[in-house]
Amino acid sequence: MKAIKKHWWKALAVLLLVYTLLFSFLVPLSPTIKSASPSSLEIGDNRIVLTGYNTNFQEGETIDASIEFGKKTLICGKNIKVLSPNMISAEFNIPEALPSKILHVRLKTNRFSSFSPELVKAYSIKVNNDTSNLCIANNAMATSTPLDIPNRLQLNETIRNLMFHVPMWFTMMLIFTISFVYSMKYLRTFDLKYDIIAREAVNIGLLFAFLGLITGMIWAKFTWSEHTDLFTTKGWWVNDVKLNGAAITTLIYIAYLILRNSLNSDQQKAKVSAVYNIFAFVLMIVFIMILPRLQDSLHPGNGGNPAFGKYDLDSTLRMVFYPAVLGWMLLGVWMLSLKKRFANLENTLIDEL
Numbered sequence: 001m002k003a004i005k006k007h008w009w010k011a012l013a014v015l016l017l018v019y020t021l022l023f024s025f026l027v028p029l030s031p032t033i034k035s036a037s038p039s040s041l042e043i044g045d046n047r048i049v050l051t052g053y054n055t056n057f058q059e060g061e062t063i064d065a066s067i068e069f070g071k072k073t074l075i076c077g078k079n080i081k082v083l084s085p086n087m088i089s090a091e092f093n094i095p096e097a098l099p100s101k102i103l104h105v106r107l108k109t110n111r112f113s114s115f116s117p118e119l120v121k122a123y124s125i126k127v128n129n130d131t132s133n134l135c136i137a138n139n140a141m142a143t144s145t146p147l148d149i150p151n152r153l154q155l156n157e158t159i160r161n162l163m164f165h166v167p168m169w170f171t172m173m174l175i176f177t178i179s180f181v182y183s184m185k186y187l188r189t190f191d192l193k194y195d196i197i198a199r200e201a202v203n204i205g206l207l208f209a210f211l212g213l214i215t216g217m218i219w220a221k222f223t224w225s226e227h228t229d230l231f232t233t234k235g236w237w238v239n240d241v242k243l244n245g246a247a248i249t250t251l252i253y254i255a256y257l258i259l260r261n262s263l264n265s266d267q268q269k270a271k272v273s274a275v276y277n278i279f280a281f282v283l284m285i286v287f288i289m290i291l292p293r294l295q296d297s298l299h300p301g302n303g304g305n306p307a308f309g310k311y312d313l314d315s316t317l318r319m320v321f322y323p324a325v326l327g328w329m330l331l332g333v334w335m336l337s338l339k340k341r342f343a344n345l346e347n348t349l350i351d352e353l
């Protein structure tokens with residue numbers, strides 16, 4: 001019973017990570033509109049082909065396709081035909097009187113409702129009061145709210161990486177913070193047990209730093225690069241200030257380990273490494289949290305970009321994102337506790353010899 005009370009947080013870490021893995025890989029993305037062709041419309045009759053993702057259109061299914069014309073008034077599609085499980089066609093009559101040149105496609109069925117960020121533009125606007133082809137949004141059509149991961153253009157399936165890439169960075173920063181705190185404790189007491197924790201925390205932090213860089217490189221390759229094909233994308237590194245800052249931070253902490261190994265006595269290693277560790281932590285804050293907010297950055301919440309959660313972190317994704325952050329952090333602390341125990345055992349054996 002005592003062991004359960006002592007190690008409950010380890011069991012929690014395992015449960016959270018299993019939950020994260022199952023949710024991330026088994027839950028499908030929600031249906032959405034990927035594209036509308038053509039991407040621009042003329043005044044008058046137009047035929048649009050809508051390509052969806054996970055839509056599974058069926059013959060005889062009730063489908064509403066419309067173009068936003070205001071908060072409640074829509075340009076309704078007519079002659080809607082199912083071309084394939086992920087493709088339909090619809091006809092629209094664009095009036096001459098439009099409040100905006102930028103229109104948005106909406107799709108609604110008995111199973112789901114989708115809004116497409118894909119822009120559909122009209123070539124010209126003329127003043128005319130003809131509204132015979134307008135209709136009021138059909139709010140009576142039933143829609144379900146399945147447990148789906150939100151589907152966003154450009155991110156698509158890569159949105160699943162949110163449960164890995166971001167929590168790994170949070171874990172890295174937590175572990176490096178622990179290392180920073182114990183380096184401060186060492187400089188105050190000169191007790192080597194604090195230096196051991198600071199050193200092992202850097203080792204664990206570097207592991208999560210590498211994992212964060214790898215997952216970030218893969219994510220950036222398929223969302224920010226010019227091409228999305230694995231074999232044609234130019235390079236595996238995207239020139240982003242935050243990604244560059246993370247790489248520099250990793251190199252700084254690698255230099256910490258090199259510095260330690262270049263010194264001889266334990267006290268000398270501890271003192272010099274502790275001072276270096278404090279500066280390394282400050283530089284990490286600068287490169288990862290400050291500079292990306294001062295310069296142009298592709299990362300959400302940096303360089304003037306809106307925060308990721310504002311558009312993508314919906315209620316369903318929060319159900320797994322927050323547990324994922326906690327689970328990876330607990331795993332990092334668990335690994336640190338094991339490394340500390342191994343280091344203490346190693347020192348004990350050396351003293352006995």
